[in-house]
Amino acid sequence: TFGTEKDMEGEKTKAMEVEETQVTDVSLKGLSKKLEEFAKERDWEPFHSPRNLLLAMVGEVGELAEIFMWRGEVAKGLPNWEEADKEHLGEELSDVLLYLIRLSDMCGVNLGEAALKKIVKNAVKYPAKAARDV
Ligand SMILES: Nc1ccn([C@H]2C[C@H](O)[C@@H](COP(=O)(O)OP(=O)(O)OP(=O)(O)O)O2)c(=O)n1
Numbered sequence: 001t002f003g004t005e006k007d008m009e010g011e012k013t014k015a016m017e018v019e020e021t022q023v024t025d026v027s028l029k030g031l032s033k034k035l036e037e038f039a040k041e042r043d044w045e046p047f048h049s050p051r052n053l054l055l056a057m058v059g060e061v062g063e064l065a066e067i068f069m070w071r072g073e074v075a076k077g078l079p080n081w082e083e084a085d086k087e088h089l090g091e092e093l094s095d096v097l098l099y100l101i102r103l104s105d106m107c108g109v110n111l112g113e114a115a116l117k118k119i120v121k122n123a124v125k126y127p128a129k130a131a132r133d134v
Contacts, residue, residue, distance in 0.1 A: 064092040
């Protein structure tokens with residue numbers, strides 16, 4: 001069923017708030033809170049099981065891959081792409097990120113902390129050139 005006009009206005013106001021959010025304000029924790037609210041407001045929490053979220057995320061990775069499909073190699077910065085294609089790319093990248101954050105939350109994994117720890121682990125496994133030369 002479609003929402004009332006008032007609902008639509010509310011959604012537009014929220015969308016404008018998102019637009020006003022400073023890029024520097026974006027954090028994994030902040031996004032995670034927004035996703036929690038989003039699911040609560042729609043009674044979607046029962047659907048957000050780890051397995052469902054994983055499958056949804058993989059589906060979005062497929063949609064992301066479709067954008068690059070059959071285009072051949074793509075230069076960094078996507079210089080020859082139309083704005084609409086770049087916007088679509090941003091949407092699919094976001095879908096993957098949002099499901100990944102929600103999945104991590106529903107698994108009780110602190111994604112920011114885990115990612116920082118993984119970078120440290122990677123650095124030990126793959127020492128930087130300067131460290132290798134010593
Ligand atoms: N049960 C759901 C369904 C959707 N979403 C959110 C997370 C994603 O950011 C976005 C995905 O929405 P759609 O399933 O409508 O997928 P698309 O936006 O990719 O639309 P389409 O598949 O029509 O291109 O909505 C969610 O959190 N939980």
